[in-house]
Structure formats: C-alpha cells, structure tokens
Amino acid sequence: MPPDTARTRAKLLDAARAEFAEHGIAGARVDRIALRAGVNKERIYAYFGNKEQLFQHVLSESLQELTAVVTMPSDDPAEYVAQIYDFYIARPELLRLLLWEALYYGNEPIPDEERRATSYAVKLQEFAEHLGVQPTPDVAQLLFSLIGVAAWQSTMPQMARIILGSETESEQAQARRREHLVEFTRQSIASVKQPQA
Amino acid sequence: MPPDTARTRAKLLDAARAEFAEHGIAGARVDRIALRAGVNKERIYAYFGNKEQLFQHVLSESLQELTAVVTMPSDDPAEYVAQIYDFYIARPELLRLLLWEALYYGNEPIPDEERRATSYAVKLQEFAEHLGVQPTPDVAQLLFSLIGVAAWQSTMPQMARIILGSETESEQAQARRREHLVEFTRQSIASVKQPQA
DNA sequence: AGTCGATCCAACCAAGCAGTTGGCTAGAGG
DNA sequence: CCTCTAGCCAACTGCTTGGTTGGATCGACT
Numbered sequence: 237m238p239p240d241t242a243r244t245r246a247k248l249l250d251a252a253r254a255e256f257a258e259h260g261i262a263g264a265r266v267d268r269i270a271l272r273a274g275v276n277k278e279r280i281y282a283y284f285g286n287k288e289q290l291f292q293h294v295l296s297e298s299l300q301e302l303t304a305v306v307t308m309p310s311d312d313p314a315e316y317v318a319q320i321y322d323f324y325i326a327r328p329e330l331l332r333l334l335l336w337e338a339l340y341y342g343n344e345p346i347p348d349e350e351r352r353a354t355s356y357a358v359k360l361q362e363f364a365e366h367l368g369v370q371p372t373p374d375v376a377q378l379l380f381s382l383i384g385v386a387a388w389q390s391t392m393p394q395m396a397r398i399i400l401g402s403e404t405e406s407e408q409a410q411a412r413r414r415e416h417l418v419e420f421t422r423q424s425i426a427s428v429k430q431p432q433a
Numbered sequence: 434m435p436p437d438t439a440r441t442r443a444k445l446l447d448a449a450r451a452e453f454a455e456h457g458i459a460g461a462r463v464d465r466i467a468l469r470a471g472v473n474k475e476r477i478y479a480y481f482g483n484k485e486q487l488f489q490h491v492l493s494e495s496l497q498e499l500t501a502v503v504t505m506p507s508d509d510p511a512e513y514v515a516q517i518y519d520f521y522i523a524r525p526e527l528l529r530l531l532l533w534e535a536l537y538y539g540n541e542p543i544p545d546e547e548r549r550a551t552s553y554a555v556k557l558q559e560f561a562e563h564l565g566v567q568p569t570p571d572v573a574q575l576l577f578s579l580i581g582v583a584a585w586q587s588t589m590p591q592m593a594r595i596i597l598g599s600e601t602e603s604e605q606a607q608a609r610r611r612e613h614l615v616e617f618t619r620q621s622i623a624s625v626k627q628p629q630a
Numbered sequence: 631a632g633t634c635g636a637t638c639c640a641a642c643c644a645a646g647c648a649g650t651t652g653g654c655t656a657g658a659g660g
Numbered sequence: 661c662c663t664c665t666a667g668c669c670a671a672c673t674g675c676t677t678g679g680t681t682g683g684a685t686c687g688a689c690t
Binding site (some may be wrong): 241275277279 | 636637638639640
C-alpha cells in the first residue's frame with residue numbers, strides 16, 4: 237500500500253466522520269464526503285465497499301479513540317464519569333455517531349458486536365475493581381446508568397437547553413453542572429458500595 | 434371539514450409516526466407513509482405542507498400524549514422516574530422521535546421551542562413541590578439527569594444489550610432493573626433534599 | 631523504452647426521491 | 661337536474677442519489 241493510499245483513506249475517513257456525525261447514515265451524502273475529502277467518490281467504494289460499511293469503519297475508529305482517551309482514573313469512579321461528560325461535551329460527534337447507530341439498528345444486533353462486548357467488559361471490570369466489589373449485574377447497571385447521566389446533556393441538547401436554561405454553554409454553568417454530576421455519582425455509588433449501611 | 438377529512442388526517446399521522454420513528458426525518462419516505470396510511474401522498478402536502486412539517490405535527494402530537502400519560506404521582510418522585518422508564522420501554526417510538534429531532538436540529542433552536550419550555554417548566558414545578566423544595570437550577574439538573582437515566586436504556590439498546598446482558602427483554606430482568614432505578618433515584622434525590630445531613 | 635499493476639477521476643447510469651398537476655367523484659345548495 | 665366545491669388520486673416531473681465504468685496517469689520493474 238503506497239504512502240498515498242493511506243493518506244487518501246485517512247482523508248476519506250475524516251470527511252466521513254464529520255458527514256455521518258452531522259447527518260446520520262440515511263442523511264449522509266457520498267458526494268459530499270468525497271468533496272470534503274477532496275477525493276473522487278469512487279475511492280470510497282474501492283476502499284470501503286459502500287456507504288454503510290464506510291459508516292462502520294468510521295464508528296469503529298472513533299470508538300477506539302474513545303476507549304483510549306477516556307480511561308479509568310486512580311481510585312475515583314466519579315471522576316471517570318465526569319471524564320465521560322467532558323469528552324462528550326468536547327467531541328459530540330462521537331456520541332452522535334453512536335446515536336445514529338442506535339437508531340439505525342434498533343434492536344437488531346450491530347455488526348461486530350463481540351468486539352464491543354469485550355471492550356465494555358474491560359471497562360466494567362475496572363469500574364468494579366475501583367469500587368472494591370465484584371462485577372455483578374447490579375454494578376453493570378450502575379455503570380450503564382452513570383454513562384447515561386454523563387451523556388444525556390449531549391444526547392438531548394434541545395431538552396437540556398430548555399430545562400437547564402439557555403446559558404448551557406457558559407463555562408461557569410458547565411463547571412457547575414460537572415460538579416453536580418460528580419456529587420450525583422458519589423451519592424449513587426454509595427448505594428452499591430454499602431448496600432444497607 | 435367533513436368527517437372523512439379528519440379520518441384521513443389521522444391515518445396519515447399514525448402512519449407518519451411509525452415511519453418517522455423507524456427511519457428518522459432523512460430516512461423516512463413519503464411514498465411509504467402514504468402507502469401505510471392507504472391514502473394518496475398528495476394529501477400529505479395538502480394537509481401538512483411538506484415532509485419536515487409533517488414531522489413536526491407528529492412530534493407535537495406524540496409529546497402531548499407523553500405529557501398526558503406520564504404524570505407526577507402522589508408524593509413519590511422516584512415513582513415518576515420509574516413511570517418514565519416504563520413509558521419508554523412500552524412505546525420506544527416516542528423517544529426515537531425525540532432523538533431524531535435532537536440529532537436533526539443539534540444546537541439550533543427547534544420549532545415551537547416556547548411551548549415546550551412551558552410544558553417542561555410545569556413538570557419541574559411539580560417535581561420541586563413533591564420534593565418540598567424550590568425549583569432551583571440544581572433541582573432542574575437533578576430532574577434532567579433522572580430523565581436521562583430513565584430513558585438511557587431505550588436510547589442505547591445496543592449498549593444496554595452488551596453491558597446489561599442479552600436477556601434485556603425478559604420481564605424479570607426488566608422488573609429488577611426498574612427496582613434498581615427506583616433505588617438509584619431515591620439515593621440521588623436525598624442529596625438535594627438534605628444537602629449535608 | 632516498454633509493460634504492468636495500482637491509484638485515481640470525469641462522466642455516466644438507473645433508481646429513487648419529494649413535490650405537482652389535471653382530472654375524477656360525490657355531496658350540498660339551488 | 662345542474663353547478664359548484666372539497667376531497668381525493670394516478671400519473672407525471674425533474675432532480676438527486678448511490679453506485680459503476682473506461683480510460684488517463686504514474687512509478688516500478690525488466
């Protein structure tokens with residue numbers, strides 16, 4: 237694979253990520269991706285097969301990035317949740333890709349489900365360890381719910397704007413919300429750590 | 434407006450709701466909506482203007498339904514959250530419509546934002562009352578987060594399936610998850626009710 | 631220099647799409 | 661019985677779309 241090939245591929249993937257994040261699978265336009273990338277669209281079919289497969293490539297690339305960036309920090313699961321929050325605020329495209337995927341596939345299994353399962357299993361394991369408990373279904377549900385809380389604001393910007401007030405974007409408001417989130421997380425973690433204390 | 438008209442309109446709205454929930458705004462096909470409704474597609478343009486306006490009609494109709502069905506029950510905010518959970522499990526189309534809308538409009542204001550604002554304001558007021566506190570921004574954020582937790586499982590079915598295990602659909606698992614949610618909610622509400630007790 | 635394979639692209643294609651039009655039908659009012 | 665109007669539809673239109681194709685370009689190897 238000559239050097240140019242890798243470059244062209246990367247340009248296409250970048251353009252595709254932006255396009256898919258913005259418009260979803262159905263709304264994305266192959267022509268627009270090629271245009272943004274400055275590459276002929278035939279290359280897309282040569283490298284990735286078709287539009288849907290291109291989406292898969294984009295998503296799996298983005299998920300790797302997420303896994304790499306958002307790590308489980310030392311001893312504070314609440315900080316982990318806050319990191320997820322930060323990440324999705326900073327890079328909403330990634331969450332959007334996941335949402336488009338969720339809506340597109342619904343309850344049908346997604347391609348490459350196994351690999352994602354192991355990736356999440358690792359996170360769960362880490363999470364449980366830092367909590368000092370076994371990775372039981374209850375812990376899994378807790379983690380899942382916390383991810384939801386962290387992502388919800390970026391998932392539903394309209395609702396957030398309306399309920400939380402329109403100054404959602406101010407740094408100060410953002411910071412206060414982050415703090416609330418950390419507090420919220422600590423509180424809910426307590427229930428698993430000491431079930432009836 | 435002769436009786437037939439109302440009937441035709443209703444049939445179109447029903448068909449459109451199903452189609453939009455499944456495929457979103459970009460993915461929905463006007464022909465398919467007309468076919469499902471058993472009505473000529475020209476009627477859509479006569480009654481609703483165009484595809485996007487039809488989507489607005491569908492959404493606002495569905496939101497009214499949500500507001501009517503999910504009410505604030507006597508004295509137990511946790512039960513309210515659980516009701517939201519139940520509702521979205523039972524009728525995922527509605528959440529899907531909201532998600533498509535969120536993705537479609539992103540940070541741009543949505544049509545008819547004011548009306549929705551007042552509707553949410555009422556809910557917040559009720560929520561604060563039942564908590565016995567003032568509707569401060571902190572309470573708003575709490576409500577918002579709790580809605581997120583309640584909706585997250587239906588928002589991300591792939592992730593739920595993977596993290597929570599594939600037997601997501603069994604009634605027993607569903608019930609246990611509902612219970613967890615109630616517990617989770619009680620726990621997090623405590624922090625607002627007695628800030629440092 | 632000449633051949634070969636890979637990268638790339640402009641132009642093309644058929645299908646699918648949102649939106650329109652012209653006319654048919656039936657019931658109300660005269 | 662005739663006319664007018666509102667509801668409805670089959671057929672059409674013009675554009676956009678995902679996907680393909682034939683050939684041009686170029687570096688590597690002989």
